[in-house]
Amino acid sequence: MVVVLGPNRYGKAETRVVQVTRHGDAHRVKDLNVSATLSGDMTEVHLSGDNSAVLPTDTQKNTVYAFAKKHGIGAIEDFALLLARHFVGTQSAVRHARVAIEEYTWERNGSNGHSFARAGRETRTCVAHVDGSGERVVSGLRGLVVMNTTNSEFWGFAKDKYTTLTETRDRILATEVAASWRHADFPTYWDKSHETARWALLAAFADTYSLSLQQTLYAMGSRVLAECPEICEVRLSLPNKHHFEVDLSHFGLDNDGEIFLAADRPYGLIEGTVLREDAPAAGPAWE
Amino acid sequence: MVVVLGPNRYGKAETRVVQVTRHGDAHRVKDLNVSATLSGDMTEVHLSGDNSAVLPTDTQKNTVYAFAKKHGIGAIEDFALLLARHFVGTQSAVRHARVAIEEYTWERNGSNGHSFARAGRETRTCVAHVDGSGERVVSGLRGLVVMNTTNSEFWGFAKDKYTTLTETRDRILATEVAASWRHADFPTYWDKSHETARWALLAAFADTYSLSLQQTLYAMGSRVLAECPEICEVRLSLPNKHHFEVDLSHFGLDNDGEIFLAADRPYGLIEGTVLREDAPAAGPAWE
Amino acid sequence: MVVVLGPNRYGKAETRVVQVTRHGDAHRVKDLNVSATLSGDMTEVHLSGDNSAVLPTDTQKNTVYAFAKKHGIGAIEDFALLLARHFVGTQSAVRHARVAIEEYTWERNGSNGHSFARAGRETRTCVAHVDGSGERVVSGLRGLVVMNTTNSEFWGFAKDKYTTLTETRDRILATEVAASWRHADFPTYWDKSHETARWALLAAFADTYSLSLQQTLYAMGSRVLAECPEICEVRLSLPNKHHFEVDLSHFGLDNDGEIFLAADRPYGLIEGTVLREDAPAAGPAWE
Amino acid sequence: MVVVLGPNRYGKAETRVVQVTRHGDAHRVKDLNVSATLSGDMTEVHLSGDNSAVLPTDTQKNTVYAFAKKHGIGAIEDFALLLARHFVGTQSAVRHARVAIEEYTWERNGSNGHSFARAGRETRTCVAHVDGSGERVVSGLRGLVVMNTTNSEFWGFAKDKYTTLTETRDRILATEVAASWRHADFPTYWDKSHETARWALLAAFADTYSLSLQQTLYAMGSRVLAECPEICEVRLSLPNKHHFEVDLSHFGLDNDGEIFLAADRPYGLIEGTVLREDAPAAGPAWE
Missing domain, CATH: 3.10.270.10 (Urate Oxidase;)
Structure with missing residues (x-):
């Protein structure tokens, strides 16, 4: 019997990031749940535990937070693409990145610019794939x-x-x-x-x-x-x-x-x- | 050692009742989760399994549905009181009734009178107690x-x-x-x-x-x-x-x-x- | 109308602590969810926001981890009492401590001493109260x-x-x-x-x-x-x-x-x- | 723009069936959650609402209960195959049946043959597909x-x-x-x-x-x-x-x-x- 590795992927799931943008007194809130998944030249890590191709899932989490700061969060589709392009573009072993995002919406509470209430039971979603x-x-x-x-x-x-x-x-x-x-x-x-x-x-x-x-x-x-x-x-x-x-x-x-x-x-x-x-x-x- | 029965109660939890009221083309929806709890002269059922004082929880469920039809559902507090009074008033063994209701709200979807969407993540609640x-x-x-x-x-x-x-x-x-x-x-x-x-x-x-x-x-x-x-x-x-x-x-x-x-x-x-x-x-x- | 503060309490809920004890190759796992609740002379914090009587909930969390190390975790009741006595005994404003613990049990997996599988769907619980x-x-x-x-x-x-x-x-x-x-x-x-x-x-x-x-x-x-x-x-x-x-x-x-x-x-x-x-x-x- | 119907399927999800088999005093419990999904010649129901090819999901539920009685429940894979073959074999419009089953396990409680406790947090699963x-x-x-x-x-x-x-x-x-x-x-x-x-x-x-x-x-x-x-x-x-x-x-x-x-x-x-x-x-x- 010859056993082989089939399709595989790994990543950091459910990184919860909240961005507050302050336009004077009027704040804006973006509230996301980001799950990144990478795949590519990952045979060795499965067969021998050689992690040299593995960008840690902890790093993926850090990247979400850093990118939220560097680039801001607009539409979740744009943010997902930004992250996916980054992983594929900077890690030679990563051939494919999938970034899934959930967004929870908030509406203003009262007349000031900084109080909010969660709106609705509904979640907005997206999945971006980037590969060759x-x-x-x-x-x-x-x-x-x-x-x-x-x-x-x-x-x-x-x-x-x-x-x-x-x-x-x-x-x-x-x-x-x-x-x-x-x-x-x-x-x-x-x-x-x-x-x-x-x-x-x-x-x-x-x-x-x-x-x-x-x-x-x-x-x-x-x-x-x-x-x-x-x-x-x-x-x-x-x-x-x-x-x-x-x-x-x-x-x-x-x-x-x-x-x-x-x-x-x-x-x-x-x-x-x-x-x-x-x-x-x-x-x-x-x- | 003498063992005694302390505080106790029983009932039907989470009866889900939806009432649709039709005012011509304009419908109204009430969507409730009703939990009834009765207590009173219940020593015998605990000690010997004599159920003669026990109004079945199935009957409590039926009563919720029948009362929704007979009396309609207005404010949940009124509906809870109505049910609680009924149980205490009609069952001699029942000295105390507690009725808890959760209400889920719906808002109109579109311009017709019969399409709705669940509104918000919030639940309205009440608990009514009726006893001597x-x-x-x-x-x-x-x-x-x-x-x-x-x-x-x-x-x-x-x-x-x-x-x-x-x-x-x-x-x-x-x-x-x-x-x-x-x-x-x-x-x-x-x-x-x-x-x-x-x-x-x-x-x-x-x-x-x-x-x-x-x-x-x-x-x-x-x-x-x-x-x-x-x-x-x-x-x-x-x-x-x-x-x-x-x-x-x-x-x-x-x-x-x-x-x-x-x-x-x-x-x-x-x-x-x-x-x-x-x-x-x-x-x-x-x- | 005169408004007064009634019963109140605060604390850190659901601190998840896992202790591994190593007896040579035979490890032991304790897996807890600890919720601390304090009460006492807390009128000022409610009325004016003066926090001088408030031991932060973050500190309560730290105490759980530090005590797990210093004292080890035996029966959850003992660990709950230890924590509750500490809060009442060291914070003059704290008159009453309640510590609730859930324990999740693990059983050995296989013949080595360090592999485990979660056992059962059941949770062991305790609540300890310490006051004057x-x-x-x-x-x-x-x-x-x-x-x-x-x-x-x-x-x-x-x-x-x-x-x-x-x-x-x-x-x-x-x-x-x-x-x-x-x-x-x-x-x-x-x-x-x-x-x-x-x-x-x-x-x-x-x-x-x-x-x-x-x-x-x-x-x-x-x-x-x-x-x-x-x-x-x-x-x-x-x-x-x-x-x-x-x-x-x-x-x-x-x-x-x-x-x-x-x-x-x-x-x-x-x-x-x-x-x-x-x-x-x-x-x-x-x- | 020409719009077409792509892959589709329908069925009854999460039919909960419990079978008790009595071998004298020694009972046996099978506790399943069955989800059936059918597909086939279903274009008309999507385009015009013509249901003539649609075996109601309520019928699928009934079939689960009737088959549990007629054939008994052995291994969940056998029960899933039995159901899937039935739907494909008896409904001309149904070309493909998928039956997914979850099984919850019980272990004996005490020494009598009829008392049980749910064992573990683990669920056994299967999915059977039957088509041409x-x-x-x-x-x-x-x-x-x-x-x-x-x-x-x-x-x-x-x-x-x-x-x-x-x-x-x-x-x-x-x-x-x-x-x-x-x-x-x-x-x-x-x-x-x-x-x-x-x-x-x-x-x-x-x-x-x-x-x-x-x-x-x-x-x-x-x-x-x-x-x-x-x-x-x-x-x-x-x-x-x-x-x-x-x-x-x-x-x-x-x-x-x-x-x-x-x-x-x-x-x-x-x-x-x-x-x-x-x-x-x-x-x-x-x-």
Whole structure:
């Protein structure tokens, strides 16, 4: 038996960096969670423990903090690219860098310029890849919980001997959106592009009269592509957060779409990709 | 040795109920997590397993759903009182009912009346107690994360041989507010009272030039009491979410309150009570 | 309106300390999570931000590490008492110290003396209080998940118009034990006492033919008191982790106590205290 | 712009099924979390909401429970294959089924045959794929936390201007193993194969004198392949759970590998694949 090393990577995960910028009394906060991953000529470290090609993960952490100071933090996509280029560009053994960033948003609290409150449950995300074949960026969000209280049906589905579900012409449709989108071209303003894509997801969810969560998923992905020419592919993972109408007939009460049990598990899980027919090859973008 | 039964209680925890109210095209969503706890003449069930005094927790769950339909869900405090009164009033063995409710808020998504997005990371809370001695309500919130990027100092503290902390005249002050407040009188509008108390907490956090998190805590509690005459006592639990200024001198960079490491553990934890001198006895309100 | 400061405390929560002791090749690991809480003459810090009475929480953290080195870590109760006595004994403003410790256990991995694997999902706990009135220790555990697949019934319960639950003469009884016990006298060996109490909980759960979870709770608490003369009071919090027999009749299958759905929420929650009639006053032990 | 549907799948996630088998007084418990995912001719449901190809996720849940009864639950790999074959074999629109199962283990509590306690923090896992190209099974585990208190060094690594880490000849090496392994051939006994692979992981971790976590990773993967001829590829994800030696010199104390701070974030993350050179193509096994 001959054993070989396959794909591998290493890095520092979840470096938490907060940058405060002071424009007179008006402060600005950027709050990130940065995970770097490097790969390249790493056979020796696996086989013999020779670390000469290994830039320590501690150094990667330091670099995040130093770069936050030297370059500032603008759009997370720019910061991710900056870091990824640095690792590939300065370490000869590093052939590929992947930098993933989560951003937590804050909004102003009160009228002074330095008090903030965490906004929302949602996290903005990005993953940048840099290697000899080029640069790729996937942006996204997760934790966006949405619900339509009507305009959702589910009927006409396949049935077998284990099917007991009844058809419905009116149900709650709720999900927690995890969405990622790949860029064919880098936008001039990442923040503006993100804002537009996010708005498209929300609008499509609200506007779609849904016969299935799959249909809603496709509508959401298509809307992002329609609104954002720089985006070529959208991936969505949508748990179907079931809201079951409670049977109140035992208590002499009807329940016409009014009282629901919000269930935890199990849940439906709908995953899908919507892309332009002419989308360029993804390469390592989704890894 | 004689062994006896001490304080005890039982109930159904975390019944998840969602009510949709339809005013034409404009829907309204109430999304609650209800935990009921009963106590009373429960010695026999503990000693011999005689369940004749035990209203099943399954029945408590059913009651939550039935009451949501029969009475609707307005302010969570009213709904909690309604349930607690019911259990004490209809089950002779039940002497005391405690009903705790968490509410998750949704905001409209888009321009139609039936699409919603979960708002914020914050949870509104209440606990109602009903027994022979009367009715008590504690309201509150948790998960409200706030940060001041300046106007916080920490110096002049006690030092011993294990003290290495340096004094600071400018630091980030960040916390995740968990606050509960007890009512001397029930307000006419629970929602209005909650809104005012919440605003007072946020305003006091923003406005206080802080020499310690304890000082901020006291300012926050006092402000609630000043703004809300119906509230007689405020309890706050404030983790000090440390943001450490990163030492960048190794890299030839200064760091004048710009780049911070957001730490997880350990964290400071400041807990305190602010109350009116003439606050009535709390009884079981905080249990 | 006169506003006053009520009960308050502060400290450093969740200091994670690991001690490795080397007896030749045979190492020993102690893995703790320590939370210290101090209170005393703390009015000024709340009112004016004068920190002269405040020993920084950072110092408390340092003390944990320094004491781990100076004194070593034996039973967590001893380490908690050591720390609590130190804070009360050396800081004049500190009248009361509470030290809570969680311990995570490791077992040996393989035959060498230095490789370990985390054992179990269970956490050992203790809380020590030291103040002018004396010393109190509560020990306990949490995360102990147990299940009886038979010898559990539930019938003869109170019924009202919202009751739909059917009686059962055979069900699964499962819970996640959170138990704490108060000591009237400090045992010579904390570890031995903990082991005996833990064994008593498990044995009582296994041996009790249960007509209700309350009955099982009382049996568990009583057994601890019977086995451990140094313990005077036991508090238990037992979620009823429902396992519902799945109705398979739609598929032409019977289900005689074989296939169950393990539910998440809602769940029953049974809480109770079992104590010796002559237990001394608890003082702040449970705070 | 032409928009198309890319890869997609849907299913019911996290169906919790517990099977109790009664051999006289000696009961046996199987406790699973089953997630099914189907894909195939699903274009119409995405484009128009036509559900005629969609077997409801509710039916998938029912099938899990019915199959648990009809076929019993043996090794999770067998149960996953059984379900996956069923969905592909009975639904013409379903071309591919993926069934992932987590298993939680219980051990006997006491001497009777019906009382159990949850064992360990570790979860056994598998993923089975069935489609026209054949059947593939990946087995694994996660949540296995291990630590070596010596025999770990880290030095000779690459350095740049952001490197501050000092070299060490003796450190704690701790990780939480997430491992998955692909089978070239299905073993006669899945349980025996899992046990051997798990043992190999633990033994390699304990026995390897480590110069880097990458070296340990490779040793762990290689050992599995050496011990299990039916396994052709191993993937490991190993967070480096840092234990930092605490600097106690401020307090006049040395610290020679005795007192450590167990850190949360950031953490190193080492991921890698070890495989036989002649491993067959993976196909969809890892998806």
